[in-house]
Amino acid sequence: MHTEVLNINKNDCFLCQVDTCLSFNPFVEHLKERVQTEKTLKSEFYKYVLNKFEQDTCIDLDMHPEDAEKYREMLELIYSILTPPILNEKEFFWALSTPVPEKIFFSTDAFFDFHSSHHSGLHAVNMSQGELYSQRQKRFIYNLILERLYGFSTVSKNELLYAYVDPETGLSRYYNIQTNTQFVNIKLIGELPEISFEAIEPYINNYEGVDILEQIVPLSNFKFEGFTVITLTDITLLHALDNIRNELVNHSNSESDQYTLIIDSLKTLSENPAIEFGLLPFLTINDKLIFDTDECSQSVLITSAKEFSLAEETFYAITDDYKQNPKPVFFRSLTDDKVSKHPFLNILKQAGIKSYGIFPVYYNKKMAGIMEVYSYEEIVFYEKLLSKLQVAIPLIAQLLQNSIDQFAARIESIIKNKFTSLQPSVQWKFNEVAWNYLKKGNKRKKNREIETVVFDDVYPLFGAIDIRNSTIERNTALQEDLKALLTIIMETLTVLKEHIHLALINRLIYKCEEWFEKVNGFITTNDELILDGFLHDEVNPFLNHFRQNYPDEKVTIDRYFDALEEETGLSYVNRRNLETSMQLINTSINHYLEQAQVEVQESYPCYFEKFRTDGVEYDIYIGQSIAPDRVFDVLYLKNIRLWQLKSMAEIARLTYGLTDQLSRPLQTTQLIFIHSNPIDISFRNDERRFDVEGAYNIRYEVVKKRIDKVLIAGTIERLTQPGKIAMVYFNQTEAAEYQEYIKYLQEENILADDLEYLELEELQGVTGLKALRVSVNYEIAL
Template identity: 30%
Template sequence: MLPKDPVLFPFECVLSLEPLIEFLQDKLASGCWPTNPVGSDLLDRLAKTPELRGPIQDLEALKKHQGLLLRLMSLVFPPVAWDTEAFAAVVPFALTPVLASPQFEELFINPPAGQQVRRNVDDATFFYGRTIKAYMFILECLYGLKQHMNYPLAVVVKEEATGLERHFAVQLDFRFVRPEAVGEPIVLSEKDLELAKKHISQPETLRRLLPPERFRLTGVTILKAVEVTTFETISALSRDLIDQETVMSQAGFLRLQERLRTYFGQGELVAGVAAVHQDQVIILNLGCRLEEDSLLCQTNQVPKEHLKGSLFEKLAQDGEMVVVPDVREEPGLAKFSADYGKSNLRSLLIAPLLYQGEFIGSLEVGLPGVDQFGPTDMALMTELQPLFTVAVKNALEDIDKQIQAVIKEQCTAVHPAVEWRFEQAAMRHLESRRQGRAQPMEDIVFHEVYPLFASSDIRGSSAKRNQAIAQDLARHLDLGLKVVRRAGESRPLPILSELAGRIERRLGRLQDGLKSGDETGLTEFMRSEVEVVFEDLAKQGPGVAEAVAAYREEVDPYLGTVYRQRRLFEKSVSMLNEGLAAYLDLEESAMQAVLPHYFERHRTDGVDHLIYLGASLSRESSFSRLYLSNFRLWQLMVTCGLAWLGEQLKEQMPVPLDAAHLILIQETPLNIRFRYDEKRFDVDGAYDVRHEIIRSRLDKAVIQGGERLTRPGRIAVVYSSPEEAREMRRHIEHLQEQGFLAPEVERHELEDLPGVRGLKALRVGINLESEALARRAQSFLG
């Protein structure tokens, strides 16, 4: 049952239907309702039923008039929801039910044997919150002093059979409650009201002004319990995963597993988390016996080479969630079939954990039955991936910290803009050492900083890289085929015809598209089965010897394969990356003179950069909103310059490459913390992680309808709020007037990313023929 109030509530609470009846009468008299929702005879029948009028002391008397009470309560209890939702009418500011829906009755009034019901707060906090709420209600209704205090009340129901918890948010409607003075009304002066306002959270002060015995709370409170199990479980998981020990310690992980069981609604669910560290796969934790139930059974470290050809390798390569209906029928688990045979797990759901596009680990959940996971479970798992990705990333960082010896002092190289803060910390650290206190360096955290992120990624780099690989492999096979054919012409041996056929078949398969393992497999084939006969074949005549010489001239002796097209592609990538990075560094250096700021630049297939701005980063705290807007406009201008430069460099590249440009806007500031083990800054706190998650996933963003967001020749500006969009539109309009940008601006809703919803984007073309843009870019390039 619902927990009883252990402390006597100081106010008299009286059940009365009069406020609800008056509400009905007023609405009918006003003509606001087109029809009478409860029937024309209800008020007449209520007038003839004195047990339902005025203060109701005997709640048992209500049972004689259940039908009439139900008709009246249909004003606040929708009949269509009577059998599906949990709601009740209760005595004001009490949990004593007057009328309850069947679901409310089953959950909270007469629950099954063994079912536990508890509030989300202890008894003292519950009593305190209810008392403050009553005082605020009286002050607002009788004295016009309106104050707000958020007092969320929730109830947790734990089922004995499954051990699972269900969370319900309690919503209270006080519209049909009236505070009444007992005896002579108390008059409060302006000074009294100011005192009440100042001490609104202090019941003892309010008691002196408004003694509880001088008031009565009359009417009926409408209570609704809304299930929020998923939301509460996600919140609890987020809080737990902030502590990296949660995934590292067995006790912490078992607590996580209990939350996951609640989240998936499966009392027998078993969870496991693995992480990739260099050339090892590490099992961080499991909610079961290690040697029986884990995908990575028998040891907490497995060489990645050992997992070749397994389901784990597929997970790392594809980066997509995997559902295994039956572990005993899954070929990718053949290496672990004996271990799964010992366990009772049959179904698996395994999610990859990707950080900035890199596979860093996996989250695995299993159940005893066959085919237990479906699309709904996959959607639930998608919500968990960002949380566990951050937790595993932090756990990996902690592992690095533990295994690496301290070679240098904790801070050897920091960004010049924040060097002053490290000097302060170092001085205090040295002072503590001089005083004999062996204390670590203090935490260095910069609060309320604004992130500015932008990227210029090479469009289609993976496809072009695969194309270059395929061309090189095809050339390698063709060179070998020429040797074998020349030899066959010189001496027509059947074995040479057979070898030529094998080479031709591999060439044919290669034309159908490059597949995983082709690069290694074809190179090994040529080395071990074709090249081994060259020495003998070269003796058959000068024509064959010339073909062998041509083969060896083109095949790289160190790599053992033709590497021409790949080298050209890598040269093009290097040219574009170096050009964009040099231009960005020049622009950023000029902005350091405007306002010192933290800057990071990364090069992969393209260039991205991250800037942090804020008053806490400056020794003089000279930051203002004007600087933030200026940097956002500058970032937009720089992106235009990068696009122009990329177009100029394309003419010099052996393999012409296009770059797609993106800017992420976030209005909400965040906190960053310096990680001494990694010698870098990272976001501080679970809420701030959202920006990091968005950055890591934006390269996969598509607009609603399926089109990819980023396109060469255009800038995509991703945002969340209307305020962010309005500011960026102003900057875009300015650059359109300058001739940097094309006139048309597209507005798009983005498809939900894993763990991220509600993103929008502006997309605008870049005027690559603009003379003004060319002059500005050239002025920086010299």
């Protein structure tokens, strides 16, 4: 036991203001009570100790910590009473301190050695951020005053969690330091200030409120007498488990960071710096394992397989085999003999790993993944380590299952957003209908009909971004490719004619020249089919025969067959360039609309559906029935109409800006259909999409589908033109509203000052159509 003084806090400016007295009196009073109540043999020992204190002159004295050696016998008696006899003081962290913990004056060998060697490296873990040690001490004092003198119980406990990095292992260790104030008496100086719990409750456990408490209840009114008992407990393993548990519950970090933190906790749990951990959730698509995700990057097997280019088929075969027969496997050393029996160990050996183990992890009796234990040193796999890891396995199982669930949720979200019509803005209605179906359904009645999902009185907005002359562009690309192919055939046959003397070659060249002339003009779908037949039935068999039987001509003939490859051949160059250009335009438009609709949804929930044509078309529906919990006003409709017009201008500028990136030059046209009256829409279960409801509303769909190629009345000019936005409408009120939006965007320099008012040709069953048309300003920066 040690009587040397250990300073808990070097900065004791605050504590010198607190009146404290180191005394044995509270302990003696406690002994007297125990002597009266204790019925076992302990009472004799208590009487003996009490007698020693009463005979000694240390009672009723104000002692100094520096004089502790004078009272060694008394202090050892206190230790004997307050600790179990079986404890070894060389291993037990225990000490006595001043009433308000400031100086330790008596401690076990274990506590003294720990404090001496680690005190400078310790740092508090559970102190509030920004809280100073002096503020912590004040909170300690006020919690004691409020509990003893006012009867106010506090949430705060007299314990602190400390951590330090072990210099030998590099791993963090955690210690719980608990302060027992049982032998501290508080003496009142003067009158006790009157306070109400409601007045001080906000400040009790808030370190920033301690200064306010000091104004209400001055510390000068109190004197603290006695001593405190301090115990220190190593809770490293418990804290590591708590860290894992808290990380799973709070989800305060990204999934990748979460894996890293949990693996660090596993290393702390192992108490061996040489041991590393890997975690691999079993993510599947259509019951097939997949590993190319961030969640799988924490596995050393995965990272090593990628680094050393293990064949994908081999790796999947290994993992599938293990999944069929999962069991714990540990290799203390990766010898050549073991590598020959288990080839996958070779990549780990190349990565410098010398010991490796796999442990299957189950969640609800279903395999959720594996935990890897490995080292760059040869390690002995002790049962003690296994038992430490065993307590963490349920938490690891939860982590891996969380990854599986989150991955499945991401896949489902993509499917919903990209492939189905069900959007968050209308999800509530489908939930409601599905619940009614379950609630009202009669289990004995099969093939029950589910009610139709309907939204009444919604305002429609339609927009179309079309690639100009896409049909003509396709025909032109086809013609150019076919002419290139026929040219290659004729060149190939001409070369063959020099070495192979067959009249049939001249006939094939003649037929190719005929086709070249026909293709150079106008080619129909029927012509294309006949040409395919000519190539398939005559040209291909002819050239294939000479390629197989005349090796010297193989190189020449291969040039023709290479040209037929759809993905790389010369006879598809123009069609590939066209398709690539169209795809770039449509992808850019789709990406813009997906981002832009977030802004639209924030103003008021609406249903937004896109359709792929040669360009992109979209329908938007907005109204009270879409979001019954929010009050709808026409201002939201006006806002989305302005957004639609502005977004069309931005899309036109976006596609114009892609010109240099297009392998085939293309232009887009922008069209808006203005419809002022609300309509009803319903979800068609057979087609899995929304459609208009009722005869009147169907007229809206008819007009929408017929205006894409409408002409200006009395001319052969199409309404839609590159670089312009066309707005089709029926009545002047609609035009007046859009004129205001156009004027605003002209002032913003987004639209040009060339607004046109146009009458449109009569369409089948549709008369009275008019249009506004205005150019987009390409001059301002994109």
